Amino acid sequence: MFKKILIALDRSEIGKYVFEQGFGLAKMTGASLLLLHVLSNEEEGSPYIPVSTFQYYPAMWEQVSEFHQQEWDRWKNQSVEMLQALCAQANTANVNAEFRQIPGNPSRAICDLAKTWDADLIVIGRRGHSGLAELLLGSVSNYVLHHAPCSVYVVQLPFDEKATKVAKESVSASISS
Template sequence: MFTKILVALDRSPMGKQVFEQALALAKATGASLMLLHVLSAEEEGSPYAPLLTNFDYYPGVGSQSFEHYQKQWDNFKNEGIQLLQSLSAQANTAGVNAEFTQQLGSPGRLICQLATTWGADLIIMGRRGRSGLKELFLGSVSNYVLHHAPCSVHVISVPSQVTQAEEAPQETASVN
């Protein structure tokens, strides 16, 4: 069965579901977990600044702006590590061997690279349910991993009602 499960996580509510399903499967199969968080501009809440170089070139953008950005980035990284430590401890308490890593880069590529180097039997990850123009411009990490992974991939999807509720503005109707 499975002996090594790579769990790709982010800070969304979907990340919690991904972890819970991975933990349940690891308990059932006796597998070890590798928890991965990728620091990326694609993640909600990321303080990613596209102008990381040449701050002096742009008027009004100086060392204070860079220092502010650096503090935000450090907080973002620390929150990711704290999440991974907490989930790893939760898995270890449940009797599942778990380790973690946080890396900076392209989520799809890093997931596939780590799966290869760590020797994962399975990757468990979430899917945000982007469609249309959002997927065209932002891409799909899960789609990339499905096509490039060196092992089996289990993708957990957001239920369609949740996706529609998040994308569509709330409408209220009144009856006269």
């Protein structure tokens, strides 16, 4: 069955489910895990500064740049702590696990690492973007499905979590309008 499972994680709500699914498969099959977090501005919640701001306020560049670097370092460290905790959880359950955090484009980084690590399976989450949102934002899971060197298991939020998330988003949208 599977010997090497790459679990692609981010810090979103679905990341917990992605880990649980990949971890469960590894326990059942005796596979080793590689937990991956790709540092990217594309990740929901990551520090982001619109560069266009500085064409209007060039004098602020140094201060904002320093602040952004501090926030980025904080984000990076929190992500490593998440990976360490999940790795420890797996190792405590006698599942051989390691982790990596790399910068870059999540879609390509996942496929490239799966190839170099010789993964049998990639476990990845799906945010549920469709239509125009998927066209504009892209879909990491869609790219990985079409370019991965191995099988791909796509995890979605359970139905009740999706409904809660959609309700929260619609309430937020109506409040901000």
